[in-house]
Amino acid sequence: MAVAIDVKGLRKSYDDVEAVRGIDLSVEAGAVFALLGPNGAGKTTTVEILEGFRARTAGEVTVLGFDPARRERAMRAQIGIVLQSTGVDPYLTVAETVELYRGYYPSPRPLDEVIEVVGLEEKRDTRVLKLSGGQQRRLDVAIALAGDPRLLFLDEPTTGFDPGARRNAWQVVKNLQALGKTIFLTTHYMDEAQYLANRVAVIARGEIVAEGPPGSLGGRDLARTLIRFRVPDGAEELPQVGATPGADGMLEIHAEDPTRVLYELTSWAVQRGRSLEGLEVVRPTLEDVYLELTGAEEGRT
């Protein structure tokens, strides 16, 4: 598949601080790629270099075949940008605003279609200053879509949203993906990356610390599964599982072969007519992996 974004050895320094320290990224056309990391990790610096807002200090960057540092109109005509905080004229209506931005592009998307994708049909003739925060954010996405871009950048699209608004925003991103757009998003929410992205790169202190599909990020698919239950009375008969119960009577087993261990445990219990209270089988969440990968950063912020 074609590559939409290719980054090699990207570095960016501000005065004496190195915000991005040599990162490599590759985003395939049609994919949803999430750059995940805590605040101050270098996400926005990276995405703004890709968008052409910032000059890089070193490295190679190609976006849709262009070098974004050259700020060519032809590149800007094919990308859509949702920045972290941007405004529009508060006195224009939703439809007028989208229409204004449509006019900048060689082959814009039909006005009504753009408004529909972000679900602002009912607010079509409402002035921007009367929109809620979530609606304004959806208008941001509508503006980014106005030119029918091949590639969309979403910089922390749901930061500050309530859970309902986040779900709506996620649906919008799913709609965009269905339209075949390549999406590059930054986020510091694990669930967002997991729900939306085909591929995730975790950035911390300006470096990529892990990269891959969300299901196997940081060896998550290979990590040992945790089996946990309350030890029943008469536990001395329990099959040998290589662990001792904690003070609360809960036994935790880190199993490399959870299928076999579970079989032994459950068949033992069923044969004796007992139950394993509070039985849980837990895989490490993306959050666990993320906290482990970005751990040193947490103490700083």
Added chain:
Amino acid sequence: MSTAGLTLRQVRFTNKAFWRNPASAFFTFAFPLMFLVIFTALLGNGHLRLGGMEIRQSTYYVAAMAAFSVITACYTNIAISVTFQRDAGVLKRTRGTPLPAWAYLTGRVIHAVIVAILLVILCAAFGRGFYHAHVPSGVTLWKFAVILLVGAASFAALGLAVTAVIPNADASPAVVNATILPLLFLSGIFIPLGDDAPAWIRWVGRLFPVRHFADGMSAGFLGLPFKWNDVLIVAAWGVAGLMLAARSFSWEPRR
């Protein structure tokens, strides 16, 4: 779309938003007209001598307020509204689209010039209707049009330039007024400067563009001799403003 088409489109949308914003419509549009009515009503009955001619003070104010309108519509309005747009992130967003930067800025300047022309026409109609002001015609009208366009464009360029030193939107009215209000007073816009004005005040008038622009406007309304020198000095300030804006204009909030 052609770039000229894009610019005109930009003017149309800027205009739409301008009239819906009560603050910009009031301060840019109604304010100078209000001043005109107040000054002429309050001080319009006297006479003053300018360039060897006896002039009704009310007529003087028609010319002075026409100049004030242009400065408000171009310098003040552009400096404040562009700073607000910059801090709200509108400029940065626009910069991420294929719209050429100059098309955006030219659109704003053209819009300000149109508002300025409209205000001058209203001042002229008011002066003509109530205070027998001389309305430029014939060759004078052409010269008047030149100083008006050069002045409006120059003050708009200076408005863009001053955004480079305005730290944030909250500070913009303060910075803009601190730069323009003393000049308006020292250039005889609110209080006519007689020939006996202190020398340093007359030097301020000679150095800065406000007095020259007001003189050019007066030439049209009062029938005083028109000096191309005024046009040149105003234009020089405009070019300097444009060069400063080109060097230091910021598309992102300066935080």
